[in-house]
Amino acid sequence: MLHFCKRWSGLIAGTLLLMALCATPAFSQDDAAVAPTADATTTETTITETTITDSAPAAAGPTTAELKVIADTLWVLIAGMLVFFMNLGFGCVESGMCREKNCVNILSKNFIVFAVSSIGFWLIGWGLMFGSGNDYVGTSGLWMVSGADNSPATLEAYQGDYGALNWTGVPLWAKFFFQLVFCGTAATIVSGAVAERIKYISFIIFSFVMAIAIYPVVGHWVWGGGWLQARGFLDFAGSTQVHSIGGWAALVGVIILGPRIGKYSSSGKPTAIPGHSMSLATIGCFVLWFGWFGFNPGSTMGAAPADIAEILVTTNSAAAAGTLSATLVAWLLLGKPDIGMTLNGCLAGLVAITAPCAFVTVPVSVLIGLIAGALVVVGVLFFDRVKCDDPVGATSVHLLNGVFGTLCIGLFATPDRLARAGNPAAKAGLFYGGGVEQLMTQLTGVVACAVYVVVLSLVAWLVLKMTLGIRVSPEEEREGLDIGEHGNSAYPNFVKAEPY
């Protein structure tokens, strides 16, 4: 009976979602059709024209300004695709680090979460984040990216509802796609931390809340022209905006859900619950490393050669250093080089360098990676001790190092790089003679985002808990969520050595 209700509430929630979606095209057909057309007529004509004019190489080609827009757009879109691809990475890492009996459930979560984000961020998320508005939230061009826009015009020349990104000349839909994949990443982070016990439907709904209420609002503060940006808070590619947001939401979820059955012995000692496939986990980590080459260098949102090249190298160096130091620290602390720690170390380095990637030298990126790698090992052990059962170490990777990386700007940012990246006003890092000012600003940002995200996700999780419920029954948890939630089995052809 109870179960029956749950099932239904699930379906109803789903159906409403569907209704909402089906509705939109209907009423929005026109304005939506208009908006893009508007910018089409401005941009396209020029472009299509070129497509004709450059037919004969002799003839006059496009203007160099147009070519710059073309190069910028290619770069932003390809980088965005790489970030999208990180969804595969997260899916593999997280399912690989959980048990085989919950594999289908985790894969489903990681798969559908990007679909949910895509729809949610398109519906209203983008508008809240980048629509011109007040210090706290966007207010114009809210729904379905239907606001006015005259890209490729930039800076003063830009007239439209999404002025916060007027510093790049790429088309509106390129801006949207690139920002969307970031939103998707933040939502995915939660999936791993709450794995092996959360209800599918509740996770789906929480992800939707992430995409329409949590991520975009903080996003407006940090990147959308909000108060933090005004204060000079810097977060180049999202250590705070993407990773710590995901991390905070995950942490709250973990605490409210409580640990998995069997994670803590009666004496409260944490027992290991090994993941079912280290191959999956490793594949995933490689894919994430690869995707990060879009994540950080792409955040220039323009094809500035020297910038993206150096950012690519700082990103890679931090990942490499993180991998090495986490492996070594695990080796020293735990006696053997645990592959899970090696992988987490790589991700830790990547998360930590995300905010400062454009502001620091390569040697410093190595240092940041080394610290991040050590940090994540300690973090995993710590969260385990304090009974935060996070099967994949998402909190240690994304939260801890998200915060650390954001602060690194205040420590290591070099003046010339701050200027190059378009923040001439910003103070250099503590170790580069800038004093503690920037560090304080960074701290403010970290705290502000933390407070907002914790409060909102707390509310969201609690509401879900009281309505649909967020945790599956002990029987289902023991038998595995694959059968319980999906009626599937991830590997039906193999004999399992696991409790059912």
Place this chain on the structure above:
Amino acid sequence: MLHFCKRWSGLIAGTLLLMALCATPAFSQDDAAVAPTADATTTETTITETTITDSAPAAAGPTTAELKVIADTLWVLIAGMLVFFMNLGFGCVESGMCREKNCVNILSKNFIVFAVSSIGFWLIGWGLMFGSGNDYVGTSGLWMVSGADNSPATLEAYQGDYGALNWTGVPLWAKFFFQLVFCGTAATIVSGAVAERIKYISFIIFSFVMAIAIYPVVGHWVWGGGWLQARGFLDFAGSTQVHSIGGWAALVGVIILGPRIGKYSSSGKPTAIPGHSMSLATIGCFVLWFGWFGFNPGSTMGAAPADIAEILVTTNSAAAAGTLSATLVAWLLLGKPDIGMTLNGCLAGLVAITAPCAFVTVPVSVLIGLIAGALVVVGVLFFDRVKCDDPVGATSVHLLNGVFGTLCIGLFATPDRLARAGNPAAKAGLFYGGGVEQLMTQLTGVVACAVYVVVLSLVAWLVLKMTLGIRVSPEEEREGLDIGEHGNSAYPNFVKAEPY
């Protein structure tokens, strides 16, 4: 004895193929060497020159027309690589949705099919498809892409054997590679539908036929300047040309092969045969989603910023919507959100948006995705009922939605987008005041391609059936094709819970 014959015929077929290939370079050395040189001397000189001239930034760089060609080429090649990568996606989805005992066979098929297509499409496929010729087939520059060509010249300025693609200025080999990966995709679709019972050698030969006789001829009609293109039939990225072609060939194969042993109970009731790895299937689906970002936006074959950006978003939105609606419909119809349906829903959305991706608004792409997602669930149930045993749902995904997507142009195409994409003459969709005209044209195209593909693949399958045989012995099918066809076992180290 019989088996002995089969073995031999297989080898002979193979040897002939090898002979053929080995021969080519010999006799074609010169003209082949000439052809590229020809365009080399035209294009290259300019290029190499630039490589020198832009040495000192001060000095004069390349012309903007040349730069446009560079940007277009980068975009087309990178997009092509993404489409190539879809082979991995198909390989994973299809092997994951089949049983462990046939895994090596399916992987082998999906791996070799692209090799076969590469050689076949290069040998003659490209020539038949894009060589100037009559309404039905290309006749000049047939063999080994050895026709004349003066890219980057375009439109009137273009003088060469491959005029159908004269609207893009990218080099001949870039055009070839991008078209090749599409041909490969069509061939791969068949693999999944006929899986778990088809003979390896027969599949290889059929794929070769696809690449040299089925795909390129329809391709000439649709994209190579043939009669359908002349009539104004539109298929931007290949819902018909790639997906429905693959789908029809697959359907015929499925019918001729008959269902797998044990698929239907004595009472004719379909019994499920769960795939052996949902992780593989999910990895594959993510890769396909990723690859589709090359498939659709790349089909501009030029770097037009606003176009590719919007196409990218329509593509992604349809995939997301398809994922959600398929999940929901499965949840309602079947009681639980089957991951297989979720994945198929994503692919359905992608296939459906492939034809109209450049002609419709983003909200409409969401609508198309929602419908596609529902369609695929119903399709899978339907084909199961009518005893078409398609282990991976290729027919529902590629055939059903390929047709649906093609028709969507007749329903939702907006005038401005048709113009932007270079079809100013085309009528807008039914819902955009264009009446039923375009819809009818689309229907003609769908039917024409269907007829041709069904007839030819019917012949091909039957000939194979009567010569080499197309289905393995019941014993081999029961024991698994991995041992029977390849002498390998996909996972020798694990204890299997499957009939052998």
Place this chain on the structure above:
Amino acid sequence: MLHFCKRWSGLIAGTLLLMALCATPAFSQDDAAVAPTADATTTETTITETTITDSAPAAAGPTTAELKVIADTLWVLIAGMLVFFMNLGFGCVESGMCREKNCVNILSKNFIVFAVSSIGFWLIGWGLMFGSGNDYVGTSGLWMVSGADNSPATLEAYQGDYGALNWTGVPLWAKFFFQLVFCGTAATIVSGAVAERIKYISFIIFSFVMAIAIYPVVGHWVWGGGWLQARGFLDFAGSTQVHSIGGWAALVGVIILGPRIGKYSSSGKPTAIPGHSMSLATIGCFVLWFGWFGFNPGSTMGAAPADIAEILVTTNSAAAAGTLSATLVAWLLLGKPDIGMTLNGCLAGLVAITAPCAFVTVPVSVLIGLIAGALVVVGVLFFDRVKCDDPVGATSVHLLNGVFGTLCIGLFATPDRLARAGNPAAKAGLFYGGGVEQLMTQLTGVVACAVYVVVLSLVAWLVLKMTLGIRVSPEEEREGLDIGEHGNSAYPNFVKAEPY
């Protein structure tokens, strides 16, 4: 006790590494900070300026020379990312072709090897390889890429420590990243050949030696302005520089390590030890094929449309042909089309075309692929017979075909392509009327590199053997290195059918 010592030596070695790394930023902060700044002020200003100027499309955009640099940089970086992605490919192929009980160990090796290479190549490898110096090794700008550089200036205009790459105008860090991923590839090749018996720590240290002493020195000879380059030795994308170097180092390791327990029966007959996951192996091979599209076409280090397009096609054709011929040859020789051979055939074709990809026609690339595919099958059988136990066939793929590919330049290079690729002085191949001259030069290069690599890796392996030891205990080998070296199990939830 012994074990205890080993453990410690391991840790000490590791700690030193860490110390070294931690130290660097400290002392190098300034000069490192300066160096990039130096070029920053030269390059960046121009760039940032553009970022501003092209704000209004009306206004003057960047110069076409700057745009060429932008296009070149995008291409080089994206190609580099694809090459990085090959690490995933190698990881999957190699772990898939080994037993489940050693899976974690192989994945760990393939994961950490790129981290080690990244740090090592950055520390000193790059300097030794591309720093201006004598015929044998680079001497200026040795440490941490801190030498002077004024990219995008090229040729005469270039003033800096890394003149060997002055023919491309991409930023220093772009050059570095692209070269780094190649270094990483060479190091990875060793991993598979020595798999299932080598000690983790010893492999890590050997990889470090590869990155700082073996690869860069030969690299200086071949690409860094050293004596081989001076002599006209050609290796476009690294059949010798990357693949045969890796292959030689691997071969020496294989011989010194000796075969795995149980590989050879008491009578000395080789017994097969099937890999644990053909899905992993196939995924890996697809990823490698994909990555090679960055490896070969990217080696232009510039966006020359016709060049990269043709190179892409020669690369793909060789891969396809290799796949087909290896499959066929295996079918004929062994009775069934072994998937392992099919995959190796693909890689063989790719390795063989790597050196000549820019110098030969497409039909010739097909021929090269066909030969390579046959070669690899024979090679695998041969090495097995002579008791070189190479679990993944790395020697046959990378060594044998690396050599073959390098020689192909002397056989098939066409004059026009040599000129186009910037080697007008070079003699055409034997079959293109160039006589044996180039062939001899190629031979010299092959032999020279072989000698150097064999000697150095011999020393390295022996030193390791005498200090830390390179092979695990028979008990550990029997039980599997996953538990022994890492305390992990790759698939703890499945029942294994393997000796422990």
Place this chain on the structure above:
Amino acid sequence: MKKIEALIRHFKLDDAKEALSRCGVHGMTVTEVRGFGRQKGHTEKYRGAEYTVDFVPKIKIEVVVSDGELTAAIDAITQSARTGQVGDGKIFVSELTSVVRIRTGETGDSAI
């Protein structure tokens, strides 16, 4: 009470199961095993090197029955699992001294 152990082919499991339930057997236990008898393993090639698969995968079914049901059960298995080809398998019967149903603690025939 007797314990019947039968080693049969995988694809005969369903038939055997139905045959047994038809003659009123309430439960059974199935195990994945590998074995050989008259039917030997086969040699395969992997990357050119030979290896012998000594053991053929089989299914072991264990059925505990009261002495009365024994012959019926044996016949049920023999008929349902037979193909006439080498490799059909064997049936081993042994005596049980006692049976307990854990849930209830019942023992003897009533526990079966």
Place this chain on the structure above:
Amino acid sequence: MKKIEALIRHFKLDDAKEALSRCGVHGMTVTEVRGFGRQKGHTEKYRGAEYTVDFVPKIKIEVVVSDGELTAAIDAITQSARTGQVGDGKIFVSELTSVVRIRTGETGDSAI
């Protein structure tokens, strides 16, 4: 000497193991099996088509004990493995004619 075969739920394995060692059992063997009895399998849907999972995964533990330890061991298992729900499993006891410890060649009770 007696051989006790018990079919229990996976998650009861640890409890059973501890209960047995408490009453001085020195060793045991565990096998992954699937079976049914009162507790039947369930039907699942895959891509819309139904399939029945006839067998429920269970753990088979085999413990060899001297006749003296028998009842204690049986009780240990029965108590520790019981949930009271259908599916708790069964215990089968049979007689062994001899036991050998391979390492030493010891036989009889001392070999257990």
Place this chain on the structure above:
Amino acid sequence: MKKIEALIRHFKLDDAKEALSRCGVHGMTVTEVRGFGRQKGHTEKYRGAEYTVDFVPKIKIEVVVSDGELTAAIDAITQSARTGQVGDGKIFVSELTSVVRIRTGETGDSAI
């Protein structure tokens, strides 16, 4: 007829198999099991947290022989499977009341 159950180390399987066929055993059945006896499991660390692997993987071989072959078979296994280290395993022998060859329906010794 007797049923011999032997629990041995994985890598001793081939030796045991050869030893048995040398003394004329026509067939055997092998099962993957896990167990413990004198040889206990070990504790491992995963991401810093400990977990104990209570059971060591072993191979169970089941051989049915006529009473005459029994001792020969037992000796064959004992010799071939012995390493002298803790963990070599055990042999359990029990009586069979009957044996049937499914293919032919033969029973008794001739069915073995």
